[in-house]
Amino acid sequence: MSLDDHRQAFAATMAVLLSEFNAYLDRPGADPYADKIGYRQGVIWLSDEEITEAAGALQRALGKIAENGPRPGRRPRLISLIQFPTAGPSGNYCDGLPDQE
Numbered sequence: 001m002s003l004d005d006h007r008q009a010f011a012a013t014m015a016v017l018l019s020e021f022n023a024y025l026d027r028p029g030a031d032p033y034a035d036k037i038g039y040r041q042g043v044i045w046l047s048d049e050e051i052t053e054a055a056g057a058l059q060r061a062l063g064k065i066a067e068n069g070p071r072p073g074r075r076p077r078l079i080s081l082i083q084f085p086t087a088g089p090s091g092n093y094c095d096g097l098p099d100q101e
Contacts, residue, residue, distance in 0.1 A: 017080055043086060051083065 001009070024030055024037075046054060058081065068074065 013080075013082075017078075020078055055083075 024035075025032075062079070070076075
Protein backbone atom coordinates (compact mmCIF):
# COMPACT_ATOMS: atom_id res chain seq x y z
CA MET A 1 0.00 0.00 0.00
CA SER A 2 1.16 3.49 -0.71
CA LEU A 3 1.29 6.18 1.96
CA ASP A 4 -1.87 7.69 0.52
CA ASP A 5 -3.56 4.26 0.56
CA HIS A 6 -2.68 3.98 4.26
CA ARG A 7 -4.06 7.48 4.88
CA GLN A 8 -7.35 6.60 3.19
CA ALA A 9 -7.63 3.21 4.93
CA PHE A 10 -6.98 4.80 8.32
CA ALA A 11 -9.60 7.51 7.67
CA ALA A 12 -12.12 4.82 6.70
CA THR A 13 -11.29 2.84 9.84
CA MET A 14 -11.81 5.92 12.01
CA ALA A 15 -15.10 6.71 10.26
CA VAL A 16 -16.39 3.19 10.96
CA LEU A 17 -15.23 3.38 14.59
CA LEU A 18 -16.96 6.74 15.07
CA SER A 19 -20.12 5.42 13.42
CA GLU A 20 -20.17 2.32 15.65
CA PHE A 21 -19.62 4.40 18.79
CA ASN A 22 -22.37 6.86 17.83
CA ALA A 23 -24.72 3.93 17.14
CA TYR A 24 -23.94 2.60 20.62
CA LEU A 25 -24.63 5.99 22.24
CA ASP A 26 -27.89 6.32 20.29
CA ARG A 27 -29.23 2.97 21.57
CA PRO A 28 -31.99 3.15 24.16
CA GLY A 29 -30.49 2.51 27.57
CA ALA A 30 -26.86 3.10 26.54
CA ASP A 31 -24.86 3.40 29.75
CA PRO A 32 -21.12 3.86 29.16
CA TYR A 33 -20.24 3.37 32.83
CA ALA A 34 -22.31 0.21 33.30
CA ASP A 35 -21.20 -1.12 29.90
CA LYS A 36 -17.55 -0.63 30.89
CA ILE A 37 -16.65 1.24 27.73
CA GLY A 38 -13.16 2.63 27.52
CA TYR A 39 -10.91 4.66 25.31
CA ARG A 40 -7.35 5.48 26.14
CA GLN A 41 -4.44 7.04 24.36
CA GLY A 42 -0.87 7.34 25.50
CA VAL A 43 2.71 7.20 24.36
CA ILE A 44 5.08 4.40 25.25
CA TRP A 45 8.75 4.23 24.31
CA LEU A 46 9.61 0.93 22.63
CA SER A 47 12.29 -0.38 20.32
CA ASP A 48 11.27 -2.33 17.22
CA GLU A 49 12.00 -5.52 19.12
CA GLU A 50 9.91 -4.40 22.10
CA ILE A 51 6.89 -3.44 19.95
CA THR A 52 7.13 -6.81 18.20
CA GLU A 53 7.16 -8.54 21.59
CA ALA A 54 4.25 -6.42 22.87
CA ALA A 55 2.21 -7.06 19.73
CA GLY A 56 2.78 -10.80 20.14
CA ALA A 57 1.67 -10.64 23.79
CA LEU A 58 -1.49 -8.77 22.81
CA GLN A 59 -2.21 -11.26 20.02
CA ARG A 60 -1.80 -14.16 22.44
CA ALA A 61 -4.03 -12.53 25.07
CA LEU A 62 -6.74 -11.59 22.58
CA GLY A 63 -6.39 -14.88 20.73
CA LYS A 64 -7.53 -16.72 23.85
CA ILE A 65 -10.83 -14.85 23.86
CA ALA A 66 -11.31 -14.15 20.14
CA GLU A 67 -13.03 -17.47 19.56
CA ASN A 68 -15.58 -16.91 22.34
CA GLY A 69 -19.08 -17.38 21.02
CA PRO A 70 -22.37 -16.04 22.18
CA ARG A 71 -23.75 -17.28 25.48
CA PRO A 72 -25.78 -15.83 28.33
CA GLY A 73 -24.01 -12.85 29.89
CA ARG A 74 -21.85 -12.14 26.83
CA ARG A 75 -22.23 -9.24 24.41
CA PRO A 76 -20.16 -8.50 21.34
CA ARG A 77 -17.55 -5.84 22.09
CA LEU A 78 -15.61 -3.88 19.50
CA ILE A 79 -11.88 -3.61 20.22
CA SER A 80 -9.63 -1.44 18.08
CA LEU A 81 -5.86 -1.33 18.51
CA ILE A 82 -3.77 1.23 16.67
CA GLN A 83 -0.08 1.92 17.06
CA PHE A 84 2.42 3.92 15.09
CA PRO A 85 5.62 5.81 15.89
CA THR A 86 5.21 9.43 16.84
CA ALA A 87 7.72 12.24 16.90
CA GLY A 88 8.61 14.82 19.53
CA PRO A 89 7.69 18.49 19.10
CA SER A 90 10.70 19.18 16.89
CA GLY A 91 9.97 16.13 14.74
CA ASN A 92 12.75 14.05 16.30
CA TYR A 93 11.90 10.66 17.76
CA CYS A 94 14.20 11.21 20.75
CA ASP A 95 13.67 14.94 21.05
CA GLY A 96 16.32 16.35 23.36
CA LEU A 97 17.78 12.96 24.34
CA PRO A 98 21.37 11.99 23.58
CA ASP A 99 21.89 9.21 21.06
CA GLN A 100 21.99 5.87 22.79
CA GLU A 101 23.11 2.64 21.26
